[in-house]
Amino acid sequence: MPVYIVMMGAAAAFGFAKLLVLALVMPAAQFGSYAGAAGAATVGSALLSFGLLEGTIKRFPRYWADGETDLLVGASKWISLRVTKLTLAGSLAAVPAGYLIAGVDGVVFTVLAVPLALITLIGRVVSALNLSIGDAGLIWRYSFIRSISAFVLVPLGGFLYGWTGALVGEIAAMALITVQGTWSLRHLLPFGAAPVKAPADYNLYTSALLVNMIGSGDRAVVAALAGPAIAGSYAFALMFAQIGQVVVNILAQKTGPQIIKVQRAGASLRPTLRLLSFPAAAIVGTSLALLAAAFGGVNFEVGHALLAKYDIGLLEVGIACFVSITFLCVVLEYAVVAIDRERVVTLAAGSAAAVLVIGAGAAWTQGAGTTGYLLAMAAAKSVQLAILTGSLIPRRFLQRGNGAAPRP
Incomplete structure (x- = not known):
């Protein structure tokens, strides 16, 4: 490891x-x-x-x-x-x-x-x-x-x-x-x-489309609404969030299939949820480290010049670092899928997409610039994280064994 x-x-x-x-x-x-x-x-x-x-x-x-x-x-x-x-x-x-x-x-x-x-x-x-x-x-x-x-x-x-x-x-x-x-x-x-x-799997297909619209299509939407300059600033700020996303993806590639295999063997969800603790701690720690690095980096000429080139400040970086934490959704989706609740994954992604569309529309009409679009993304990912987390909290899932899933 x-x-x-x-x-x-x-x-x-x-x-x-x-x-x-x-x-x-x-x-x-x-x-x-x-x-x-x-x-x-x-x-x-x-x-x-x-x-x-x-x-x-x-x-x-x-x-x-x-x-x-x-x-x-x-x-x-x-x-x-x-x-x-x-x-x-x-x-x-x-x-x-x-x-x-x-x-x-x-x-x-x-x-x-x-x-x-x-x-x-x-x-x-x-x-x-x-x-x-x-x-x-x-x-x-x-x-x-x-x-x-x-x-x-x-x-x-x-x-x-x-x-x-x-x-x-x-x-x-x-x-x-x-x-x-x-x-x-x-x-x-x-x-x-x-x-x-x-x-x-059409449930996960629908959710994947929505998640990709949120996580990748957002840049195309910002470019269409606000032009390539704002899109460039938005994309640069979200580089901080993408670092967190990469960290989660790294851990999910091991933890996610492991969760599914453990559930296949008939384990209860409680020990499975323990597998989520390390990814959660890692993404929070990474986000805090990124924020600290940004605060320190602006004191150097290269860091200050780069932020100025893309017309963003520490506020935008802070929002992006918060967004990085919400990428814990990647691992949570495996836990939800392992207990055969794919529809919850779709619901979470659909709700997040709706929030992003509404938020991007508000940023456009108000001329909120890069900050507005980043806030829209933060709100969308927060909703997705909340729904996935909520689906794993009920006591009936924590106390009973899920059993071996039927063969496909």
């Missing part, structure tokens, strides 16, 4: 460094365009999964726990083929739509967003295989190589060709890690297994 934490922490550091270098080498408006385009591509990848990737969250760890590796590989192949066909079909409509909306720039955006969405989907399948196995070495190597690749390729592309070059770098980095991740599993799984149709 110590090696896992260190290496995943290093991967997170390179992920943050990628964004920081991009923010330094590109003008604020270009950084805003990159953030909006990358966010839209992330939302697109969530849309094109049609519930197939979400179905792996609970099913793949159960397949591994039950020793059904043929099903694990067969479902992975079928999902990969399916999302490829759906993405290519969707691109036939996306390219002309991009031209109608934004002319040549819209076509360029679509030509870059479609392959990024597809390679992200395939990468998620490989990641799901890693997480289902639960080997710490597999997980940290996958994340570390992905972060290193993106750290090199994305800023290089952004420096040479602006936001379009940065997106090309993202595509190349994802393609590299997908190949590496698949190769690393060659001795653990029977890759000769035939494709097997995999059921979709």
